[in-house]
Amino acid sequence: MDACRGRFEGHVALVVLLLSVSACKRDTVEGTAGPGSPGRRIALLLPESKTARYESHDRPLFERKVKALCPECEVLYANADQDAARQQAQAEAALTNGATVLVLDPVDSASASAIVARAKQSRVPVISYDRLVMNADVDYYISFDNEKVGRLQAQALVDRLRADPRPQGALVVIHGAPTDNNARLFKAGARSVLGASGLRVGAEYDTPDWSPDKAQRQMEQALTAMGKAGIVGVYAANDGTAGGAIAAMKAAGVAPLPPVTGQDAELAAIQRIVAGEQYMTVYKAIRPEAEAAAELAVALARGRPPAPGLVTGKVNNGRKDVDSILLTPVAVTRENVKDTVVADGFWKPEQICAGAYQQACATARLP
Template structure:
């Protein structure tokens, strides 16, 4: 029996059960008030374009593709922890049984999850892209591997200069456990392979703050003492590259992650060296699949565990000038028309982007 058939059979069985019981309302434990058809999706911020442009639509599409009766309730916290807590509570009050949660602050979210699950025994939580203690499942990319790929790509870009290179590192928000894993992976790759990490700070996932930290690094080190920049994501890389350009520092390796449209265009233009592509064609649909399985009380088919939580860890891919066509274009994330503006048309042709 295919998974679609299993989900359909489970949905039909649940519907009959609800009808026999006179619907979803009733007395007793608040777990009985959860909706059999609602799945919540809570994303953390909108400064990183992938969340609204890729994660949300791919998640919603995947849920609807396997569960015709499912309703998706969506909110974005716009980097506000208090707002996300309110959104989380509203979903539960609205009868949502399964929530895919990408937290602004994973530590605080673990407290919400513990409290909510104690009061609502049927509540299920999918930790989306960021690990949350107490979640029922975790779906992400291998975040340490992401950092390692970033560090290795920076070393490759430096070539023979790597062993003497002076590196600036602008990391993600320290409240985000993923940021710590990216940083750990990057240090695994860079330590002992480059001259030194000359300056390191958090850009807090904010392009403006990242640009300010880059400006501080330039002031502290001097323009001629910076050979490459590690940026934990593409949004911050944009702010960093603008600051480097304003300071007259050009053509040094700068890399990020997320394969944002603007980052791919900078790679085509030659101002950004690489990004890490974490395919939403894998992440969002896998999280949606897990959410539907939890909703239907089907067994999870997790391939691993992280801190005792059934987990799916997906493989990231480096994207640079050599493989734009075979990654983000071939997978349909962007078209050549999306990326190749009039000013980039010649460079796109040189790279075989079509």
């Protein structure tokens, strides 16, 4: 009996160990830029993968720039998949693995202050990337003028409706995730324009997790409440929510589609713009953002100050005025796709014009 119990307890211990390893596996960080060395490890912690830009642009651009500037540096990478607790565990893993700089794009701009506090305990500087961590001792912030993003989106929508009036109706407004400080800034910028436009808002939503599926359901609710003919335009805070809204309208047989805004210049959004399904997006040139973050991270990893002129201003996060690098966003419509995202090499014509979009590209004279 004792021998059997011993074997049973041994099996239980083994199962517990395996489960523990499996549960912790998702919170590890991935080294991506060579063997590295102690004192030269930079953690890049991104928030989610529903927004295509993070994996397709931010990560590879950041890693390539770090490698070019600092061959001996190692990038410890993790994506939190929109889970704030997971991101905190990933930050802890990065610090345990010797990260000397954290480049943090927070899932939750408020709760991420705990990550900053933990980094400070280890005397590790934190660069708040794209989204600002609130009420925390952040060292630097790199992003765009996010209220201006909201103003650009809303003004483009207002101008389009004034130039091409549609029958009487109202706007549907689909904001971003309430946990994202950037979403708050986009909303403030958009409301400042929409409120002064004289246009009526018939339905307004926040979209948890920036989820396209949730935006699609919100648009379905708006269609039920307002009717297909009652919607003159859609303010969508990014390209994912725009895609969800457009999918709902197409499924409901809305034709022609009203103008829809977006943000991030995702490939699918650029294709929709070329095809006339989405009116505009906001192009935030991710290359200079990611490369500035890499340049700053390498300087900090080497114990040096940022290069002169790199920091361009300050942004208050509720605790301090954070030294900041703020870049300029650009509105993109069908008319200037070629002069913006294509000219910058953000997307190539063969990517945009693949498959079903060949004819639309020919009509839009792209390439």
